[in-house]
Amino acid sequence: MEDLAKKFEHIKGWGIDADPKNDPTYPMKKRTNAEHAGYTWDRPTQQPIDVEVLHSNERPNITAVFGGTVPPSGLSGKLRRYAFQYGESSYGHWLPLLLADRVNVVEGIIDDLKKGHVPNIFAERGMKASWKHDRSTIMKKAAIGIFAIAAIAAWKLGKKSGERD
Amino acid sequence: MLAMEYRGPQRVRITEKPMPEIKHPEDTIVRVVRSCICGSDLHLYNGNVPDTRVGETFGHEFIGVVEEVGTEVTKVKVGDRVIVPFNIACGKCAFCKQELYGNCHEAAPQATAAGGIFGYSHITGGYAGGQAEYVRVPYSNVGPTVIPEGMDLDDAVMLTDVVPTGYQAAEMGGIQPGDTVVVFGAGPVGIMAAKCAWLFGAGRVIVFDREEYRLEFVRNYAQCEAYNFESIEDPVVFVKRTTDSLGADVCIDCVGAEAAGSAMQTITGRKLLLQAGSATALHWAINSVKKGGIVSIVGVYGPTDNLVPIGNVVNKGITIRANQASVPRLLPRMIEHVQNGVINPKALLTHRIPLEEIADGYRIFADKLDNCIKPVLIPPSAGM
Ligand SMILES: NC(=O)c1ccc[n+]([C@@H]2O[C@H](COP(=O)([O-])OP(=O)(O)OC[C@H]3O[C@@H](n4cnc5c(N)ncnc54)[C@H](O)[C@@H]3O)[C@@H](O)[C@H]2O)c1
Ligand SMILES: [Zn+2]
Numbered sequence: 001m002e003d004l005a006k007k008f009e010h011i012k013g014w015g016i017d018a019d020p021k022n023d024p025t026y027p028m029k030k031r032t033n034a035e036h037a038g039y040t041w042d043r044p045t046q047q048p049i050d051v052e053v054l055h056s057n058e059r060p061n062i063t064a065v066f067g068g069t070v071p072p073s074g075l076s077g078k079l080r081r082y083a084f085q086y087g088e089s090s091y092g093h094w095l096p097l098l099l100a101d102r103v104n105v106v107e108g109i110i111d112d113l114k115k116g117h118v119p120n121i122f123a124e125r126g127m128k129a130s131w132k133h134d135r136s137t138i139m140k141k142a143a144i145g146i147f148a149i150a151a152i153a154a155w156k157l158g159k160k161s162g163e164r165d
Numbered sequence: 166m167l168a169m170e171y172r173g174p175q176r177v178r179i180t181e182k183p184m185p186e187i188k189h190p191e192d193t194i195v196r197v198v199r200s201c202i203c204g205s206d207l208h209l210y211n212g213n214v215p216d217t218r219v220g221e222t223f224g225h226e227f228i229g230v231v232e233e234v235g236t237e238v239t240k241v242k243v244g245d246r247v248i249v250p251f252n253i254a255c256g257k258c259a260f261c262k263q264e265l266y267g268n269c270h271e272a273a274p275q276a277t278a279a280g281g282i283f284g285y286s287h288i289t290g291g292y293a294g295g296q297a298e299y300v301r302v303p304y305s306n307v308g309p310t311v312i313p314e315g316m317d318l319d320d321a322v323m324l325t326d327v328v329p330t331g332y333q334a335a336e337m338g339g340i341q342p343g344d345t346v347v348v349f350g351a352g353p354v355g356i357m358a359a360k361c362a363w364l365f366g367a368g369r370v371i372v373f374d375r376e377e378y379r380l381e382f383v384r385n386y387a388q389c390e391a392y393n394f395e396s397i398e399d400p401v402v403f404v405k406r407t408t409d410s411l412g413a414d415v416c417i418d419c420v421g422a423e424a425a426g427s428a429m430q431t432i433t434g435r436k437l438l439l440q441a442g443s444a445t446a447l448h449w450a451i452n453s454v455k456k457g458g459i460v461s462i463v464g465v466y467g468p469t470d471n472l473v474p475i476g477n478v479v480n481k482g483i484t485i486r487a488n489q490a491s492v493p494r495l496l497p498r499m500i501e502h503v504q505n506g507v508i509n510p511k512a513l514l515t516h517r518i519p520l521e522e523i524a525d526g527y528r529i530f531a532d533k534l535d536n537c538i539k540p541v542l543i544p545p546s547a548g549m
């Protein structure tokens with residue numbers, strides 16, 4: 001505060017009503033204003049960057065540690081790389097990422113099939129638990145499904161017979 | 166080792182993965198003995214968090230045994246049983262130095278807005294999570310904390326997230342003695358927030374949810390009022406009527422992006438992803454709080470935009486306080502509360518599920534089946 005007062009000597013009234021108790025971040029933050037010094041802290045050792053890590057363009061570097069288990073790959077990876085050209089406030093960042101996530105699901109299925117593994121979607125969706133604890137919902141959904149198929153079939157057949165007329 | 170793996174929206178399975186390795190001198194490798202599924206995992210499970218990659222392992226609520234330590238680790242040693250906070254935090258950056266461990270600047274390269282979290286998409290660092298037999302735990306001189314002698318493992322695992330998060334939700338409410346506090350959501354986090362509101366001197370605690378069994382649980386567990394918003398025409402009007410038409414002093418959002426209760430929010434937020442999840446609970450919180458009141462948010466939303474009545478925030482002079490819980494900051498106090506019997510976390514654990522049955526575990530928790538409040542996963546190699 002002393003240093004700042006000196007720095008802002010030329011501004012009449014600078015800091016005369018400053019009140020340290022007026023801090024809505026308390027007690028979440030043990031305020032020291034450390035961040036006023038900028039990005040100058042003694043950084044932890046850098047984890048070796050031995051996989052591709054995408055980093056926000058709002059930071060200058062890759063953080064000292066990171067997770068590297070699923071690096072970007074394939075078409076979804078291309079989309080992710082593209083997304084990281086844009087900042088975190090931009091749709092240019094988030095929409096390609098959401099798209100990449102969906103593309104990635106298809107890539108996942110292709111990958112499974114290539115490995116000779118047909119994904120058991122019922123098991124993956126935990127349908128055993130639904131069947132045990134939520135049978136009525138499953139039955140309802142099944143009934144709606146059957147009804148929809150029947151309705152489409154009836155409509156198609158109706159249309160066909162209509163065309164004949 | 167066995168690990169949970171994400172394959173796409175609402176598709177998860179158990180798979181064989183390579184053992185994690187020490188990648189950094191402050192890393193440890195922990196053998197997981199208990200690991201929970203969290204409401205936060207549901208946002209990932211539903212495919213609503215951008216940059217969630219197929220093949221990721223989720224899980225940020227786990228405890229375990231230290232199996233291996235990096236060269237610079239001094240806080241824990243091989244064989245220690247540790248609580249691992251969900252935050253990955255360096256302890257050295259300007260934010261960690263001020264105990265904002267949920268906001269570390271050295272743990273998540275992909276974003277500046279988010280800190281590091283285990284098993285929580287690539288926005289929070291792309292780390293493998295704890296719904297597995299083993300996990301790499303970075304910055305082990307900050308997070309991992311030895312489980313006190315005599316503490317039940319089921320209590321310990323709840324200290325990784327739910328207890329400190331519920332506590333911080335109440336703490337951020339700035340609750341003053343006698344205040345009326347409304348908590349939206351009676352999931353594990355909301356239940357804990359309701360319980361903790363009393364610790365700050367609340368005069369009245371009201372919880373909203375739509376799951377009757379959860380309402381009943383929170384009524385008993387947190388000794389509070391609890392109402393089903395589906396049987397109330399307008400929860401905001403209800404709060405006004407029950408508070409002399411002024412509103413609550415403090416409203417807490419413990420629901421986040423998966424909120425029900427408004428068709429418009431559900432369709433735009435959860436189905437079409439036109440907003441970062443459904444903001445129904447937050448909307449209600451802003452509109453239910455008194456002028457000059459405080460809204461505390463721990464419910465999690467995606468990184469894009471949400472539809473909330475920000476004009477009312479201005480007109481009513483509301484203070485909004487929110488964060489990812491800073492688990493390392495709160496852990497010592499939470500341990501005391503558990504040891505002194507003030508908080509009994511394990512009462513929330515309704516389901517013990519073998520890690521191998523992960524897909525059923527997610528289904529049960531996501532669809533609120535079988536009166537589930539909180540499921541805990543037990544890996545085959547837990548041994549305790
Ligand atoms: N900030 C943090 O540090 C932190 C940590 C953990 C969890 N969370 C978040 O807290 C939230 C709750 O977690 P949880 O594990 O208790 O999840 P949960 O899914 O078990 O509970 C959410 C509850 O909210 C209820 N609900 C839905 N819509 C509602 C509405 N409009 N009003 C009131 N209740 C409504 C649901 O029925 C459910 O019981 C999630 O968003 C999670 O991501 C945040
Ligand atoms: Zn959690």
Ligand SMILES: [Zn+2]
Pocket residue numbers: 254255256257258259260261262268269270271
């Ligand atoms: Zn930090």
